[in-house]
Amino acid sequence: MGPSLLYTKISLAGSWRVSLSGQCDKIQRPMCNSASRLTIQCRLMAPEEPKNWDPDLSRLWLGFSNLTGVNFQGSGVIDGSGSKWWAASCKRNRTNPCKGAPTALTIDSSSCIRVKGLTIQNSQQMHFVISHSDSVRVSNILISAPGDSPNTDGIxxxxxxxxxxxxxxxxxxxxxxxxVNASSSVKMKKIYCGPGHGIRLEFSTTA
Known part of the structure; x- marks a missing residue:
């Protein structure tokens, strides 16, 4: 098993190719002429202990922002090691305080993004967030966590x-x-859901 990754906020500029492979202890960034690529062919493990998390990054594990034309690909696994976070949830035990928890993978304020082939599992809370972005295509990914894991939205x-x-x-x-939040032109095809609560649409209206 490779080393645990605590939290990562990455901004890629220009034309980069990032490869995570083997024990996940090497990141290679050679220049290339095609679209930028981030290839994951290993298991990325988040630390298990919530107390080890930076309070300034309490809602983030792997975060990417301000990207254009980047392909996330590979057969690797992003594993949030969420069991202790779930046990501390107020939905599991009402005596616990209700707190937010990290999202395994976040893509924010980006465009022309492709995500293909990855597995995202056991996130501390949400698995994959796409926020304030345009032209994002997600295909052939697997998202998995126990059916009783609280607040573990898929996408x-x-x-x-x-x-x-x-x-x-x-x-x-x-x-x-x-x-949610005024998203538009969202297309879905061949989405296999279960266990889970299905697809939720949340719209705001103005008088």
Missing amino acids: HISASTNVTLLNCKIGKGDDCVSI
């Missing part, structure tokens, strides 16, 4: 446009897909 789309979800298998403890 959460917020304030984003032109998002396509294709051939995704999602099974966890909350919404398989949630679409």
Whole structure:
């Protein structure tokens, strides 16, 4: 098993190719002429202990922002090691305080993004958030967590446009897909959901 990754906020500029492979202890960034790529062919493990988390990054594990034309690909696994976070949830035990928890993978304020082939599992809370982004295509990914894991939404789309979800298998403890905050032009095909609460649409209206 490779080393645990505590929290990572990455901004890629220009044309980069990032490869995570083997024991996940090497990151290679050679220049290339095609679209930027981030290839994961290993298991990325988050630390298990909530107390080890930076309070300034309490809602983030792997976060990418301000990207254009980046392909996330590979057969790797992003594992949030969420069991201790779930045990501390107020939904599991009402005597616990209600707190937010990290999202396994976040793509924010980006455009022309492709995500293909990855597995995201056991997130501390939401598995995959697409926020304030345009032209995002997600295909052939697997999202998995126990059916009783609290607040573990599969794919959460917020304030984003032109998002396509294709051939995704999602099974966890909350919404398989949630679409909120004025998102538009979201297309879904061959979404396999279960266990989970299905697809949630949340619209705001003005008088």
